[in-house]
Amino acid sequence: MPTRKYINRMIAGFKGFHAYYYEQRGELFESLTTEGQRPPIMLIGCSDSRVDPAIMLHFEPGDVFTVRNVANLIPAYEPHGPHAGVCAALEFGVRDLVVSHIVVLGHSQCGGIHELIRLARQTTDDDREFLASWVSIGTQAVERHAERIKEINASDPNATREIEQTAVALSISNLMTYPWIAERVHHERLTLHGWWADLRVGELWGLNQDSGKFEKLC
Numbered sequence: 282m283p284t285r286k287y288i289n290r291m292i293a294g295f296k297g298f299h300a301y302y303y304e305q306r307g308e309l310f311e312s313l314t315t316e317g318q319r320p321p322i323m324l325i326g327c328s329d330s331r332v333d334p335a336i337m338l339h340f341e342p343g344d345v346f347t348v349r350n351v352a353n354l355i356p357a358y359e360p361h362g363p364h365a366g367v368c369a370a371l372e373f374g375v376r377d378l379v380v381s382h383i384v385v386l387g388h389s390q391c392g393g394i395h396e397l398i399r400l401a402r403q404t405t406d407d408d409r410e411f412l413a414s415w416v417s418i419g420t421q422a423v424e425r426h427a428e429r430i431k432e433i434n435a436s437d438p439n440a441t442r443e444i445e446q447t448a449v450a451l452s453i454s455n456l457m458t459y460p461w462i463a464e465r466v467h468h469e470r471l472t473l474h475g476w477w478a479d480l481r482v483g484e485l486w487g488l489n490q491d492s493g494k495f496e497k498l499c
């Protein structure tokens with residue numbers, strides 16, 4: 282008999298959510314359900330269990346339209362291409378919800394980036410059917426560090442930091458290949474942000490899009 286403890290914890294969690302958002306602050310969901318959502322922010326984060334954007338950035342319901350995938354990657358613009366899930370979310374977030382900010386949130390010790398490094402070294406697990414194809418979106422990020430990639434100890438967070446950050450910067454430049462994103466950015470109706478969280482010390486770093494370097498935000 283499988284344990285029900287995790288199921289019971291989730292149901293108790295929903296009861297807590299109900300007590301706070303429906304009993305104490307009923308007006309929030311009343312407005313979100315009658316008027317609809319109008320989130321000002323879209324966030325692309327990693328599926329990693331340690332980097333829930335709502336917890337890390339203290340979002341409330343209605344604040345952020347979120348996509349999470351392995352290694353928070355965004356493919357370059359390719360209509361009818363193989364990665365339509367994330368592209369459909371981008372299209373809906375930008376063209377229908379009309380968000381004014383897109384945040385790509387990367388993080389330290391990212392398993393997806395480890396997979397990308399293994400792929401570059403050709404030491405990836407052969408029996409994985411989807412991972413290599415997905416993380417290969419970030420191939421250019423490892424190519425920029427091609428000379429170091431062979432020596433990198435993938436379990437050393439300091440060694441993988443640059444590749445994680447470069448992958449975030451690559452996703453930001455890939456965002457600009459979508460014509461309806463580039464057009465809004467040029468008219469200052471949309472701002473792109475590349476962020477990276479250091480999980481070991483609890484720091485948030487941001488991409489300076491002029492210098493191409495990451496700077497500590499807090």
Ligand SMILES: [Zn+2]
Binds near residue numbers: 327352390
């Ligand atoms: Zn990750």
